[in-house]
Amino acid sequence: MMQEKPTTDTTPISKSEAPVIEIKDLYKSFGKNEVLKGVTFSVKKGENLVVLGKSGSGKSIAIKCxxxxxxxxKGIINVFGTDITKLNNNELNEIRIRIGFLFQNAALYDSMSVRENLGFTLKRHAKDLSAEDLENRIIDVLESVGLGEAIDKMPSELSGGMRKRIGLARTLILKPEIILYDEPTTGLDTITSREISELMMEIQKKNKTSSIIITHDMPCAKRTSDRIIILKDGVIHIEGTYEELEKSEDEWVRSFFI
Structure with missing residues (x-):
């Protein structure tokens, strides 16, 4: 298995040694279908980990766990040093507040404007904010994703790329320390996919977030990854940098890069 290259002084983000995510021997089955069969990996602070795998390999199940x-x-899932498998629902919610999740379809409320979508999320977790502070937070996060002018639009008025950006803004408004991206560029054209990938990199550099990125989009993987793991038959088949895996002699691994 390829190993992660040592961090150098030229790396733009300083990554601490203690992982913010550490998964050990994770198992998950649905009936007789064994999806995860002992998956182990970790993510350091400020690191972008890309997860690749064919459909049904368990990528999305791993981040949902x-x-x-x-x-x-079965298994251990340490997040910020706490095994979440041992937490009750209230304790788990305290951890979830620190984690942003960008769903594949952006998951916006169709009956709410962009302002209302963002405000609804913020009000649930920051109840002491004044109306002025709430509005300022909404404006700031929209500007950070380049969509300040969309504040009064309805989701139906947004393009696919705009919906992704608004979904990302809703994730960022709670200032998460970890972001989980589930197919962030699926369904987007090449130019918009590149813009979303670049925005993800800007967020990583600006906020020092740690991220797990599930994608089939290899240009996205190349742009955003510090490290890549590839799942096969419920286990991690190989890991390394994009450049390392692209040169792999394993034909199955190389099939992802064709």
């Missing part, structure tokens, strides 16, 4: 949306059958 990470936030308790799906219960693991």
């Amino acid at each position: 990470l936030v308790g949306l799906v219960s693991a059958d």
Whole structure:
């Protein structure tokens, strides 16, 4: 298995040694379908980890276990040094507040404007904010994703790329320390996909976030990854940098880069 290259002084983000995410021997089955069969990996502070794998390899299930949306059958899931598999729902919610999740379809409320979508999320977790502070936070986060002018639009008025940006803004408004991206560029044209990938990199550099990025989009993987793991048959088949894996002699691994 390829190993992560040592961090050099030229790396733009300083990554601490202690991982913010550490998954050990994670198992998950649905009936007789064994999806995860002992997956182990970690993510350092400020690191972008890309997860690749064919459809059904368990990529999305792994990150859903990470936030308790799906219960693991067995294994340890340490987030910020706490094993979330041992937490009750209130304790788990305290961890979830520190984690942003960008769903594949952006998951906006169609009956709410952009302002209302963002405000709804913020009000649930920051109840003491004044109306002025709430508005300022909404404006700031929209400007950070380049969509300040969309504040009064409805989701139906937004393009696919704009919806992704608004979904990302809703994730960022709570200032998460970890962001989980589930197919962030799926369904987007090449130019918009590149813009979303570049925005993800800007967020990493500006906010020092740690991220897990599930994608089939290899240009996105190349732009955003510090390290890549590839799942096969419920286990990690290989890991390394984009450049290392692209040169792999394993034909199955190389098939991702064609």
